[in-house]
Amino acid sequence: MSINAKKVLFRDVSILDSTGAEPYRGDVLVDHDRITSVGTTAPGAAEGARVIEGRGRTLMSGLCDAHTHLTWNNSADMDGLGALPVEEHLLFTVDSAKTFLDSGYTMGFGAASAKMRLDVVVRDAIEAGRIPGPRYRANGPEIAVTGGALVKGITLFADGPEGMRKAVRELIDLGVDQIKLSMTGEEITGTQRAEDTYFSDEEVAACVAEAHRRGKMVCAHARSAESVKMCVRHGVDVVYHASFTDPEGMDMLEQAKDWVFVAPAVNWLIATLYEAADFGYPQEAAEAAGYKRELEIATEAMIEMHKRGIKVLPGGDYGFAWTPHGTYARDLQHFVERFGFSPMEAIVSATALGGEIMQRPDELGKVQPGYLADLLLVDGDPLADITVLQDHDKLHYIMKDGKFHKETPEAS
Ligand SMILES: [Zn+2]
Structure with missing residues (x-):
């Protein structure tokens, strides 16, 4: 059986198309890398197609993780993120790219690379078809000011507007798709x-101007109230965390909601608070450090952003020992259980808004004619139980670019 069939017909599937419409039963035809028809198929159009009998299983777009670190190596401590020698680190990064696809993620928005070229090289290998992985927007190491790094070993240091310009130019020269600022x-x-803010307004403005001049996006680690406002003031495209957004920042985000994306990466907060004890960070320590307070404040902020129609995307900083690769779809559960998203809203956010943050809203993230065929056939109804997306065994078929990455043989 060829896994590169040029035409594939998913017959009698429950179509969850990410437009917000309720799922309905029908057929979806894929020709080469594109979806050509959805719902009904013109007579003869599916001739010669390989047929997958859906029997009511859910067909939906592949998912997007808006805060992806292919290079985070499941380390049990922060410094471990940079400790691997580059050769082993490359192998790890190749593995995690495959893990994203194995987990139903066909889109990843890189939120920083632990070493200069790892993200870029792996993105290029994925695009060339040499290794399996999601469609990927690559990043470089995060930029921090002197004294403002979270993990020195994975940071590119820069100070002042001119220093920032040089760092951004250097990263663009490497081939990144976006720039990461570690602002808090x-x-x-x-x-x-x-709640510390390390960047100055002038530094953020210089980074954004330089990146946008070259058609690159900017994302930022921005937990403090001030950093969120700085992001909006200067046009940072993707605001990560945004936990301590204050009322003024909330209004600014709302006014910018046509272009700004927020990705709270909330699984990091939850797992660091409740699930890191086995890795040397007990809940009491996490609470004493302030994670419980931050989780409560961030949860209120995300509920408010959702109410105001600000684009909030799943994507969770996965790749620590207590947030291992492969568990990415926990984010959707958190959106439903904590942020007041319906399962449909969480899925639209992880798919259609995924297409938007990937800068390809007209061809990624929906099951619609003309869209690229990045599809999941799920054994279950994610609208009834959002956690089904965490169960890899339920992801019966995973298709990217019209080619199957995973097929589950039918029980006879
Ligand atoms: Zn991160």
């Missing part, structure tokens, strides 16, 4: 507080 602290470091 993070409590687990013990020294850099989440």
Whole structure:
């Protein structure tokens, strides 16, 4: 059986198309790399197609993780993120790219690379078809100011507007798709507080101007209230975390909701608070550091952003020992259980808004004619139980670019 069939007909599937419409039963035809018809197929159009009998299983777009670190190596401590020698680190990164696809993620928005070229090289290998992985927007190491790094070993240091310009230019020269600014602290470091803001307005403005001039996006680790406002003021495209957004920042995000994306990476907060004890960070320590307080405040902020129609995307900073690769779809559960998203809204956010953040809204993230065939056939109804997406055994078929990455033989 060829896994490169040029035409594939998914017959009698429950079509969850990510437009927000309720799922309905029908057929979906894929020709080469594109979806050509959805619902009904013109007579003869499916001739010669390989037929997958859906029997009511859910057909939906592949998922997007808006805060992806292919290079995070499941380390049990922060410094471990940079400790692997480059050769082993490349192998790890190749593995995690495959893990994303194995988990139903066909889109990843890179949120920083632990070493200069790892993200870029792996993106290029995926695009060339040499290794399996999601469609990927590559990043470089995160930029921090002197004294403002979360993990020195994975950071590119720059100071002042001219220093920032040079760092951004250097990263663009490497071939990154976006730039990451590490603007605030993070409590687990013990020294850099989440509500500290390290960048100046002039530095953020210089980074954004330089990146946008070259058609690159900018994302930022921004936990403090001030950093969120700085992001909006200067046009940072993707605001990560945004936990301590204050009322003024909330209004600014709302006014910018046509272009700004927020990705809270909330699984990091939850797992660091409740699930890191086995890795040397007990809940009492996490609470004492402020993670419980931050989770409560961030949860209120995300509920409010959702109410105001600000684009909030799943994507969770996965790749620590207590947030291992492969568990990415936990984010959707958190959106439903904590942020007041319906399962449909969480899925649209992880698919259609995924297409938007990937800068390809007209061909990624929906099951619609003309869209690229990045599809999941799920044994279950994610609208009834959002956690089904976490169960890899339920992802019966995973297709990217019209080619099957995974096929589950039918029981006879
Ligand atoms: Zn991150």
